[in-house]
Amino acid sequence: MKFEPLRCRCATLFSVLTMMAFGWLPILGDFSVGKAEEKAATVEESPLYVFRFIEVAPGNVANWKQAVKDKQLKFNTGKDAAQWGTWRILTGPRANQFARGFRTTRELYTNPVHPVQGIAASWEMPEANHWLEHISPLQESSGNTQIWRPIEGLFSHGITGWGQPRFSQHRRWRMKPGMYQRLEANYKKLIATFDHLQQPVNFSIARLEDGGDFMIYAETLAYNDTADMPSVGRVRQAFIELHGEGEWVKYLQEHNAVMQENAIVETETWMYEPDLSNLTAVPGSELAKAKVQEHIDRVVAAFKKQDIEALMGEFVDGSIRSVSMSSGPAQGNKAVKKSLMQSFKGDATPDNSTLVGNILDARFIDSDTILAHGNFTVTNEKGDVIRSGKWGDVLRMEDGNAKFLLQSAYAERLDSMVPPNFSVSEATDQQQQSADFKSINRSIQRFTDAYNRADVTALTDEFTEDAVRVVSGLSGVHVGHDAIRNSFESKWSGEVDITSGSVLKARVLHTTPINSSLVGGAGIWWLTSSDGKVLDGGYWGNVFRKHGDEVKLLLECAGSQSMVD
Incomplete structure (x- = not known):
């Protein structure tokens, strides 16, 4: 039996919270979910959530669920397998149907890591063909695909831990044309209220991108126990506490002003099916920053003592260290230790020097790996700045601690620097034959070729849309294609720009796999x-x-070699 959809012929002032069985898209109730690839941060490209809705006859539900479970075990158990989520819709217009979906981005939906999760996915792919042969016959229908986009900044995270919330409730409705800025500005007040409540629930806002009317917005409330859901009265009270008397009524008035007259409002409750899913819990950015800060604190303490062994404890086996205060990038324990010793050799780093590291951004790119970047300063015992610069690292979680998989840090160019003097070993024949080495080498060749012909468009195209450019010698950090394009119009180290006729050359020395979709070099x-x-x-x-x-x-x-006189 299907429940009739809840339909409000108009939105009253009280509707915004009397309908607070919110929660469209449960996957939006927790941004730390499995992805079609890896955000990656304020840096990460805006995610998309792709869903299809499946109707199964009551007599076939048990067999369908077992078939999906078998398919998951066959195709989706490995760390690098495509990740899927499955939910049972309990109430609302699609009651008793199943929703199945995944997280991706615009770029990855077009160029997916797993082709079965791309816009051009074909039933001829083994994973899709298995579904067609063994699961589709048990279904009555598989409805249209919907693609939702969460609105940046409109998310309150109150659930601790990394797992998928057990339940999600949604409320969806239509906005008036041209009102999205007012709508999103108004919702910021409600997001702040949920932050203020500090209840174990997640609350977020999303907009339908494809598969229906793009004027549709959705509110999502995700939770693990109904006892955790705040009452309407408690939300109103918290709103007034935070924003002041009279602001609650103004909020409701503005909500109705941007909502279409006679708008249909629908609500649904979804329940997560863990046995039919393999979404990997990826922690949020707050935990990523906390773990990186703990790592920085340990590095700072060891740096102060020039304790090489303690610093070595901050690298995982097989890691890469590429820093300006060395004779070249190093990979492996022996080479990394030699590189660390070079950083303290002679007067390069005087005794009792102090290192300060600042985090600009950090995010988990999978459940075990963090991508982070920031800046640093080294001062001597008198407090004089010896050097400063930028860093961009990949850190692997090991025994609860974040440690370097790839350390990449470079000082700004100084007058005291000598001309570059490389003392590096070429990649071995075996390394050069690896697929990762070859693909990185081709990318580097395209990059240098584009630089040498001053082709800013081609240079920008060598970056993903959500890329970050952290280059010592250039002012600031550049995030996204527009900022990166502009960065190539800036002068390098204050003296050379792309149109000066200078010639850039580069070589690949080391590579390291990060996960199924990312590789370091x-x-x-x-x-x-x-x-x-x-x-x-x-x-x-x-x-x-x-x-x-x-x-x-x-x-x-990237940055200049900084071996000083």
């Missing part, structure tokens, strides 16, 4: 004038996202 670069004079040179340690057989930059972190 490190190498050297040097810049010469048109007559061959070396102007600058240094190292790079980057993160690349796979696109079929090719890769694009998700994080570029």
